[in-house]
Amino acid sequence: MVTKHDVQFRGVSDDFRKQVLGYGLTTAEILYRRPDRQWLLQSYVWQNYDMFPKFPVLCDFLAFWEKHLDGPLVSVTVAHSRLIKPAELRAVDGVFCLH
Numbered sequence: 001m002v003t004k005h006d007v008q009f010r011g012v013s014d015d016f017r018k019q020v021l022g023y024g025l026t027t028a029e030i031l032y033r034r035p036d037r038q039w040l041l042q043s044y045v046w047q048n049y050d051m052f053p054k055f056p057v058l059c060d061f062l063a064f065w066e067k068h069l070d071g072p073l074v075s076v077t078v079a080h081s082r083l084i085k086p087a088e089l090r091a092v093d094g095v096f097c098l099h
Contacts, residue, residue: 018049024082026050028058035070042071052080 030044050057055078065073 015049019082019084022082023049023051024080026052026055026058027079029077030062030065031074031076032065032071033074041074050080052082055080 026048028046030046031041032044034040034042046058046061048057048061058076058078062073062076065071
């Protein structure tokens with residue numbers, strides 16, 4: 001497991017550091033009721049880097065939503081993908097020289 005102290009690259013973006021530490025891209029579709037028209041559902045798409053399976057960043061955002069925003073949540077659909085994965089290797093059946 002890679003720790004935060006192992007990732008000390010200069011000039012590397014914070015997003016890349018998160019991916020090396022195991023974060024993946026998380027997308028959540030949030031359905032909520034409009035505060036002024038409770039019968040009307042609205043959709044909000046949230047995307048950030050987060051850790052599977054507990055999703056602490058998403059949970060913090062949803063807690064903020066429930067505390068500070070008026071639109072009550074109806075449902076949250078989550079998709080998650082690790083962007084840095086082990087390389088896929090295949091055996092090559094021959095060697096090809098171009099020049």
